[in-house]
Amino acid sequence: MIKRLIILVLSLAAIVSVSGQQKQVDFEADSVQMDVRIGKGAYRLKGNVVFSHEGAQMYCDSAYFYPRTNSLDAFNNIHINQADSVHLYGDIMYYNGNTRIAQIKRNVRLEGNNTLLRTSEIDFDLGQNVGYYTQHADIVSGENNMSSRSGYYYVNDETYFFRDSVIIVNPDYIIYSDTLKYQTSSSVAWFMGPTEIVSDTGYIYCESGWYNTETNVSMLKKNALVRNESQTITADSIYYERETGYGEAFSDIQLVDTAQNVILKGNHAFVNQKEDNALLTDSALFIYITENDSIYAHADTLRAIKDDNEKRQLYAYYGVKFFKSDLQGKCDSLYYSTADSIIRLYKEPVLWSGENQLTAKYIEVRTKNREVNQLYLDSIAFIINQVDSARFNQIKGKTMTGYFRDNDLYQLDVNGNGQTVYYAKDELEYIGVNIAESSDLKIIFNENKVDEIRFLVKPVAILYPLEMAPKEELVLDDFEWHALQRPMNKYDIFKK
Secondary structure, eight states: OOOOHHHHTTTTHHHHHHHHHHHHOEEEBBBEEEOOSTTOOOEEEEEEEEEEEETTTEEEEEEEETTTTTTEEEEEEEEEEEEEEEEEEEEEEEEEETEEEEEEEEEEHHHHTTTTEEEEEEETTTTTTTTEESSOOOEEEEEEEEESSEEEEEEETTTTEEEEEEEEEEETTEEEEEEEEEEEEEEEEEEOOOOOEEEEEEEEESSSSEEEETTTEEEEEEEEEEOSSSEEEEEEEEEETTTTOOEEEEEEEEEEEETTTTTEEEEEEEEETTTTTEEEEEEEEEEEOOSSSSEEEEEEEEEEEEEETTEEEEEEEEEEEETTTTTEEEEEEEEEETTTTTEEEEEEEEEEEEEEEOOOEEEEEEETTTTTEEEEEEEEEEEEEEEETEEEEEEEEEEEEEEEEEEEEEEEEEEEEEEEEEEOOOOOSEEEEEEEEEEEEEEEEETTTTEEEEEEESSSSEOOOOSSGGGGGGSTOOOOOGGGGGOOTGGGGOOO
């Protein structure tokens, strides 16, 4: 083998011309010939060609070496060994010793720790230990098969920076991204553009964040979305564990359950998709989608769970208000279950239907086919509507049951201790006030207004002229008027 010492003596003049700040490429080969046809002072090398430069070893079958520019062209069976941290293979290479950049073409293969890259062309900076490709590459790292149209590989950090048409194929899912950074040592992918994660069990979208392909834990940011068969969660950001189904979402959250026709909103949420549970706080909102209308309910905290019979349950705590175009309400806490389709209102509940205010210690709103079907008021049941600024029609009893038809209250049955204060009116004006008692009453409504009162058991009634009615009897015990607290639209439910 002809040693480098002989070649240096023959080309001493060329070597002197190279900048003293750049180290000369060393080489050896079975055959070395000076060949002016390929360049002034250039050499043709054949057989077991080895170049050494700045700790890198470069192997090939044959090469042209240009001492004046400290560069070379290499052909066939290219192999670059950079301190055993990276092995680079190809068919053709151009290497500039001054810039330490190698350009490898055809059948390019880069082997690093835990990774294998294949492409048709790559530029590799041996000084920075960074490779760059623009002609599409396929990369294998563990169980992940990756590809992109262009990208960088930072060997020292074991990190890929992918651009354009990025795909990561895992046995359990596929990631599609515009821009993505992937670290092979940690198996973490960072998203820097629109990204989709598709699997048999769900779909994830975001435009920023990260995903650990080993643990399937992710932090999704910017238009984050997580979807399974029946639920979709969107938020500004979502922490999500794919294996357990647990997630925590932040700001502008929306959880849509298509199976239950329910939407939950808030600014902080804890979710477990596998157990089908959710807890929302901060402007928490529950929307129950009905056929022709929807119920909007707000509370400080909303908790939705699925019971052992696969039925949905909703708990609303503290400061509950809800709005439907034909029914509004407030209470301290609320419970709803799809098992019986009943909304239960606890602690100082109030309902408004048309001109009527309904109160009791406990109220149930019974639904059927996603529409209000019945109301049940238990203990100190009270219905009031306003006649004028100082007068109120009032009906009170132990319990009340209201019936709806086409979303309108058409009948109310009062059971036990029935009392009424009702202002009688002819076609033009009020003519008196009827104060009556009856154990049981039946109230008939027309367009949500009292049309008829039927006294069913032992009625006692007195019709007073307006000016002769005893003032102490014009307001029944436990009377309270809550007009200022009534939500007039779906936005008012957030008012305290």
